[in-house]
Amino acid sequence: MDLDRDGAALTAQLVDIPSVSGEEGPLADAIEGALRPMPHLAVHRDGNVVVARTMLGRPERVILAGHLDTVPIADNLPSRTEGSRLYGCGTTDMKSGVAVQLRLAASLTSPGRDVTYVFYDCEEVAAERNGLLRLSRTSPELLDGDFAVLMEPSSGEIEAGCQGTLRAEVTAAGRRAHTARSWMGRNAIHEAGDILGVLRAYSPREPDVDGLRYHEGLNAVAIRGGVAGNVVPDECVVTVNYRFAPDRDAAQAEDFVRSLFSAWPVTVLDVADGARPGLAHPAAAAFVAATGAAPRAKLGWTDVARFAALGVPAVNYGPGISEIAHTPDEYVETGAIAACEARLRAWLSG
Amino acid sequence: MDLDRDGAALTAQLVDIPSVSGEEGPLADAIEGALRPMPHLAVHRDGNVVVARTMLGRPERVILAGHLDTVPIADNLPSRTEGSRLYGCGTTDMKSGVAVQLRLAASLTSPGRDVTYVFYDCEEVAAERNGLLRLSRTSPELLDGDFAVLMEPSSGEIEAGCQGTLRAEVTAAGRRAHTARSWMGRNAIHEAGDILGVLRAYSPREPDVDGLRYHEGLNAVAIRGGVAGNVVPDECVVTVNYRFAPDRDAAQAEDFVRSLFSAWPVTVLDVADGARPGLAHPAAAAFVAATGAAPRAKLGWTDVARFAALGVPAVNYGPGISEIAHTPDEYVETGAIAACEARLRAWLSG
Numbered sequence: 158m159d160l161d162r163d164g165a166a167l168t169a170q171l172v173d174i175p176s177v178s179g180e181e182g183p184l185a186d187a188i189e190g191a192l193r194p195m196p197h198l199a200v201h202r203d204g205n206v207v208v209a210r211t212m213l214g215r216p217e218r219v220i221l222a223g224h225l226d227t228v229p230i231a232d233n234l235p236s237r238t239e240g241s242r243l244y245g246c247g248t249t250d251m252k253s254g255v256a257v258q259l260r261l262a263a264s265l266t267s268p269g270r271d272v273t274y275v276f277y278d279c280e281e282v283a284a285e286r287n288g289l290l291r292l293s294r295t296s297p298e299l300l301d302g303d304f305a306v307l308m309e310p311s312s313g314e315i316e317a318g319c320q321g322t323l324r325a326e327v328t329a330a331g332r333r334a335h336t337a338r339s340w341m342g343r344n345a346i347h348e349a350g351d352i353l354g355v356l357r358a359y360s361p362r363e364p365d366v367d368g369l370r371y372h373e374g375l376n377a378v379a380i381r382g383g384v385a386g387n388v389v390p391d392e393c394v395v396t397v398n399y400r401f402a403p404d405r406d407a408a409q410a411e412d413f414v415r416s417l418f419s420a421w422p423v424t425v426l427d428v429a430d431g432a433r434p435g436l437a438h439p440a441a442a443a444f445v446a447a448t449g450a451a452p453r454a455k456l457g458w459t460d461v462a463r464f465a466a467l468g469v470p471a472v473n474y475g476p477g478i479s480e481i482a483h484t485p486d487e488y489v490e491t492g493a494i495a496a497c498e499a500r501l502r503a504w505l506s507g
Numbered sequence: 508m509d510l511d512r513d514g515a516a517l518t519a520q521l522v523d524i525p526s527v528s529g530e531e532g533p534l535a536d537a538i539e540g541a542l543r544p545m546p547h548l549a550v551h552r553d554g555n556v557v558v559a560r561t562m563l564g565r566p567e568r569v570i571l572a573g574h575l576d577t578v579p580i581a582d583n584l585p586s587r588t589e590g591s592r593l594y595g596c597g598t599t600d601m602k603s604g605v606a607v608q609l610r611l612a613a614s615l616t617s618p619g620r621d622v623t624y625v626f627y628d629c630e631e632v633a634a635e636r637n638g639l640l641r642l643s644r645t646s647p648e649l650l651d652g653d654f655a656v657l658m659e660p661s662s663g664e665i666e667a668g669c670q671g672t673l674r675a676e677v678t679a680a681g682r683r684a685h686t687a688r689s690w691m692g693r694n695a696i697h698e699a700g701d702i703l704g705v706l707r708a709y710s711p712r713e714p715d716v717d718g719l720r721y722h723e724g725l726n727a728v729a730i731r732g733g734v735a736g737n738v739v740p741d742e743c744v745v746t747v748n749y750r751f752a753p754d755r756d757a758a759q760a761e762d763f764v765r766s767l768f769s770a771w772p773v774t775v776l777d778v779a780d781g782a783r784p785g786l787a788h789p790a791a792a793a794f795v796a797a798t799g800a801a802p803r804a805k806l807g808w809t810d811v812a813r814f815a816a817l818g819v820p821a822v823n824y825g826p827g828i829s830e831i832a833h834t835p836d837e838y839v840e841t842g843a844i845a846a847c848e849a850r851l852r853a854w855l856s857g
Contacts (some may be wrong), residue, residue: 169749251768320687324736336748337670337807339724340711346727346745353700361690374527374689378736383729386748390728395696398686398736457687 249477252413254308310477321431371402435470447504574630599827604658660827671781721752755780785820797854
């Protein structure tokens with residue numbers, strides 16, 4: 158792996174080492190092999206997580222983090238260039254961001270801020286497999302810092318904080334009967350119409366948090382009910398997903414959902430706190446100034462929230478395009494890779 | 508098998524030969540073995556169907572039909588007697604009726620009407636396995652007759668005709684989106700609330716057909732939708748079951764359902780015509796007079812409809828209790844077995 162290549166060429170090289178979630182070993186090996194010999198970096202390997210740090214004793218430390226894995230390949234490898242675009246699995250989400258990390262790690266031998274470069278596995282799959290979560294439990298000291306930038310696709314915009322997410326089951330009950338004498342029972346699926354009515358009447362909050370506008374959402378993501386083709390069903394379960402702005406924590410989100418559906422039993426399946434933007438920290442403010450981008454609220458949940466849980470403010474900022482992430486035709490503008498690298502280099506050198 | 512025993516003892520003997528659907532062989536063998544030697548009966552065997560007929564050349568022929576199979580055993584064998592009740596799998600549905608058939612077949616050597624006794628398999632499972640359906644296709648001449656009595660549990664009442672049944676899928680469509688930006692999509696489960704609204708607003712018909720009052724019903728029997736926990740779903744399918752009175756045929760039932768849900772795609776899964784009561788036929792009128800019972804409408808679909816499709820009016824009339832059919836604690840009143848036998852004997856001898 159040649160870290161002297163430009164960002165686009167390096168992205169292509171990274172994309173052509175397939176690394177679907179769970180199969181990041183070869184790519185992690187290549188990255189470790191490229192960084193380990195560099196005397197200005199302390200390199201740590203944990204499974205398929207690679208952490209490389211400058212140890213200059215600077216007053217501030219910032220983190221650049223990116224995941225190595227991709228969604229499954231969809232007949233979109235190897236990478237190919239068409240005009241200004243580089244196509245292929247992982248180009249936008251997020252090997253172009255990883256290329257920027259690697260370029261900076263190799264060339265910034267004496268940055269103005271100490272930098273921790275984190276490359277991790279299994280971001281695209283269930284949370285319990287996430288390499289960043291594992292590292293935060295086994296070696297949290299490696300994630301110490303004042304501010305973190307996740308190199309997730311953000312079209313070169315700063316996406317700050319993130320919304321939380323809660324999933325819960327709301328259950329309508331009934332009484333079984335033969336459908337030939339349905340008035341002997343009570344139909345739980347019909348009853349669930351009232352649950353759907355609550356969802357349809359819901360009006361989303363759009364609160365300002367630290368100057369950024371968030372936008373909540375409440376949706377049924379699953380519904381199931383039915384016993385047999387001739388039976389009035391006695392249960393219908395609606396699974397709802399509440400996306401909540403970071404001015405609410407998990408407990409408040411749960412209270413809200415329980416009060417909204419107070420007429421029915423509610424079982425919370427999982428909940429993850431969001432993260433406030435945290436742009437007041439000096440390192441964050443300097444980052445905003447250096448990039449010249451106006452921060453906007455991040456609506457989707459990302460690993461930004463893991464840093465927030467560790468007390469590290471974090472933003473998403475990367476050259477990829479979030480709208481086309483996970484599509485077979487994902488691509489990245491090669492110019493965006495260079496621009497992202499230049500802005501981060503200016504910030505870290507300052 | 509001793510057909511000289513009283514009906515209750517014979518029922519117990521039949522119950523103690525297990526015959527869950529698909530495993531009726533030993534019971535069919537026992538019945539064939541008991542009837543085959545009787546000179547007044549012509550016996551026909553087809554798989555696990557046994558047909559025994561008097562061949563006296565009477566001007567009328569009537570059919571007594573009963574199924575041999577039961578729902579799965581639920582720790583309720585062998586049979587046991589408590590006071591006036593005989594408990595056990597199949598006591599009420601419907602080996603008490605089969606016992607009455609066998610007692611009449613053995614003893615009525617010269618009935619006033621020719622009688623066809625039909626014992627068949629696989630009534631409790633999918634229609635394509637039903638022994639009566641198979642016989643109606645392979646040997647319909649064995650089911651010729653002027654009137655049929657199905658010995659299904661009816662508490663000694665005459666349940667005439669039956670309602671038809673139609674199942675259909677009604678599909679709400681939407682547009683997928685990430686739930687963090689749900690306003691980019693359209694939630695099909697929320698949309699299905701309108702389908703449930705139609706079901707809840709439905710007001711059942713209760714038409715008189717040939718003097719009997721039927722009672723229709725329209726129910727959701729299943730609902731499904733959902734892509735993933737973070738995706739606004741683009742499809743929600745509601746399965747509805749329409750039970751329709753026998754003044755409507757299958758085509759009219761389908762038209763009704765399609766017009767009710769005209770805002771959505773409707774796919775008909777299956778439909779079975781009902782059967783008009785058909786009590787105007789002289790043999791039916793004589794049956795009603797002999798039993799002294801007031802006919803009522805049969806709401807559930809039964810094999811009565813198969814006889815109707817062959818042009819044979821039919822009723823349900825048996826000693827079992829339909830409300831406790833298929834329950835682990837099913838039983839039959841032993842007195843009801845004797846009463847049912849006495850009334851049928853009077854009718855057939857007349």
